[in-house]
Amino acid sequence: MLKTGQVVELGIPARAEFVALARLLVSAMASSDTLLPDDRIDDLKIAVSEACTNAIEAYAGRDAVERVLVRCHAHHDRLEIDIEDRGEGFDPAALPDHPPVTDPDRLKFERGLGIPLIRALVDEVEFSSSGGGTAVRIVMWHSDSVGNGRVGG
Amino acid sequence: MELGLDVTERNGYAVLAVFGEVDVYTAPHFRERLIELVSEGKHRIVVDLEGVDFLDSTGLGVLVGGLKRLRSHDGDLSLVCTQNRILKVFEITGLTKVFDIHDSVDAAVTP
Numbered sequence: 001m002l003k004t005g006q007v008v009e010l011g012i013p014a015r016a017e018f019v020a021l022a023r024l025l026v027s028a029m030a031s032s033d034t035l036l037p038d039d040r041i042d043d044l045k046i047a048v049s050e051a052c053t054n055a056i057e058a059y060a061g062r063d064a065v066e067r068v069l070v071r072c073h074a075h076h077d078r079l080e081i082d083i084e085d086r087g088e089g090f091d092p093a094a095l096p097d098h099p100p101v102t103d104p105d106r107l108k109f110e111r112g113l114g115i116p117l118i119r120a121l122v123d124e125v126e127f128s129s130s131g132g133g134t135a136v137r138i139v140m141w142h143s144d145s146v147g148n149g150r151v152g153g
Numbered sequence: 154m155e156l157g158l159d160v161t162e163r164n165g166y167a168v169l170a171v172f173g174e175v176d177v178y179t180a181p182h183f184r185e186r187l188i189e190l191v192s193e194g195k196h197r198i199v200v201d202l203e204g205v206d207f208l209d210s211t212g213l214g215v216l217v218g219g220l221k222r223l224r225s226h227d228g229d230l231s232l233v234c235t236q237n238r239i240l241k242v243f244e245i246t247g248l249t250k251v252f253d254i255h256d257s258v259d260a261a262v263t264p
Binding site for chain 2: 016017019020023039042043045046049050053056111113114116117120121
C-alpha cells in the first residue's frame with residue numbers, strides 16, 4: 001500500500017508508444033492504493049492517457065524528442081497525478097463545444113473528446129497552460145473521503 | 154504494444170474484431186484497417202470491441218471517422234460491446250446515441 005507523501009515521477013519521451021507506460025505507472029500506483037476501487041482506476045487510466053496524448057501533441061512539429069513528466073503523489077486521502085509538458089500550451093476555456101449528438105454535424109468531430117472525458121472521469125482536474133507548457137493536475141479522492149470533507153492534506 | 158485486428162465475414166457484414174489497447178499509438182493501425190475495408194467495398198461493418206482492454210478518445214475518433222466514411226457510401230458501422238468500462242466512454246461522450254451498440258456479433262449481423 002502507498003504511504004502518505006510518497007511521490008513517483010516518470011519522464012517519458014513525447015512519443016505515442018510511451019503513453020501505455022504512463023498508464024502502467026499510474027495503474028500500478030493506484031492499484032497499490034487499496035482505497036481506490038478498480039473502476040476508478042480504469043477512469044484514471046483513461047484520464048492520464050488523454051492528458052499524455054495532449055502533451056505529446058503539444059510538441060508536434062518539433063525536431064527534438066521532448067519529454068512529458070508524469071508525477072504521482074499519494075496523500076492520506078487522495079491520489080494526485082500531474083502531467084506536464086513544455087509544448088505550445090492551450091486555453092482550456094476556449095475549446096469548441098461539440099454539436100449535440102442528434103445533429104448530423106456531430107460526426108465532423110473526430111477529435112476534441114479528450115478533455116471532456118478527463119473532466120467527466122476524475123474527481124478534480126486543473127489545467128494550467130501558457131506559452132511555456134501545460135500542467136494538468138488530476139485528483140482522485142479515496143472512496144472513504146468522497147463527500148466527506150475534501151480538504152487539502 | 155500490439156493491436157490485434159481480425160476480419161471475418163458474417164451474413165454480408167465485415168466483422169472487425171479488435172484486441173488489445175486502443176490509444177494514440179495503436180489507433181492509426183486501427184484507422185488504416187477500417188479505411189482498407191471501406192476501400193474493398195465493405196460498407197456494412199461491425200466492430201467487435203469485446204477483446205479491447207482499453208480505449209480512449211483516439212479510439213472513439215477512429216470509430217466516428219469510420220462511421221462518417223461509411224455513411225458517405227450509404228453504409229453503416231455498428232459496435233459489439235458489453236464491457237462497462239468501454240461503454241462508459243461512449244456514454245460520457247454521447248456516442249451511444251450515434252452508434253448502434255449490440256451485445257453480441259450475432260445480434261449485430263442480424264438484419
